[in-house]
C-alpha cells in the first residue's frame with residue numbers, strides 16, 4: 001500500500017470514518033521520500049528494535065519494519081488502531097500499543113519487546129509535545145542508542161544549537177548533557193496532510209555514555225540552568241538570583257570562583273562553565 005499517496009490515505013481514512021485531530025498533532029506525511037530517509041538513518045543493522053511514537057496510519061512504520069528486526073509503536077488515538085491493523089497487516093514484526101507515550105513505562109516496553117536488540121527511537125513527533133517527549137526519553141535514561149525525530153524547524157535549531165551560542169537555551173543544555181544532537185535534513189510544510197503552518201527538520205540525537213557528562217547533583221544543575229536562561233535579557237547573575245531567590249553576592253562569588261565575567265549572559269556559557277557554576281553556588 002502506498003501510504004504516502006493522498007488518494008490512498010483519503011480512501012483508508014474515509015473507510016474507517018476517521019477525521020484529523022488538531023489536538024493530537026495529526027499531520028500525516030505525504031512526501032514519499034521522507035520516511036525511507038528517516039528509516040535508513042535510524043536502522044543501522046538488522047538486529048535493531050525500533051520504538052516508534054505516533055505511527056498515524058503507519059507510513060513510517062512500514063519503512064522501519066522493512067529494515068528492522070522489530071518495531072513497536074505507541075499510538076494515543078484509539079481510532080487509528082483498526083486502521084493500523086489494515087495498513088500493517090503484511091508485517092509480522094510490528095506491535096501496536098494504544099497508549100500515551102508520556103504515561104507508559106518505556107523501560108518495561110523495551111524489556112518485554114526488544115531483548116538482545118539494539119534499540120532506537122524513530123518518530124514524526126506530535127508537535128504540541130515535542131520537548132516533553134524528548135526530555136522524558138532522555139531523562140529516563142532508556143537503554144537506547146539514538147533518537148531520530150521530525151520536529152518543527154525552529155525547535156530543531158534550538159535542540160541542535162551549540163551550548164554557548166546565541167540560539168541555545170535550557171533545552172539545548174539538557175539535550176547536550178544526555179546526547180550529541182545533529183540536524184539530518186529539512187522537510188517542507190507541503191510534505192504533510194493537513195499542511196502545518198511551519199517547516200520541519202529531522203534531527204538525530206546520539207545518546208552519550210552515562211559517564212561522559214555526570215554531575216553529582218543533577219537536580220541542582222538543571223535548576224540553575226533553567227534559572228540562568230529564564231530571564232535571557234538579564235545577566236546570569238541577575239537571572240539566577242531573582243529566579244531562585246539566591247543572594248546576588250553568592251552568585252557573584254561563584255562566578256568569580258569559576259572565572260566567568262560578572263556581566264555574562266546564559267547563552268555565552270559553555271557546558272563546563274555551567275557545571276562549575278552549579279558546583280560553586282551554595283543554596
Ligand code: SAM
Nearest residue numbers: 027028029054055056075076077100101124126
Ligand atoms: N507517523 C505518522 C506520519 O508520519 O504520518 C503520524 C505523525 S503525526 C505528526 C503524530 C502522531 O502522534 C499522530 O498519529 C497522533 O495521534 C500521535 N500522538 C499524539 N499524541 C500522542 C501521545 N501522547 N502518545 C502517542 N502518540 C501520540
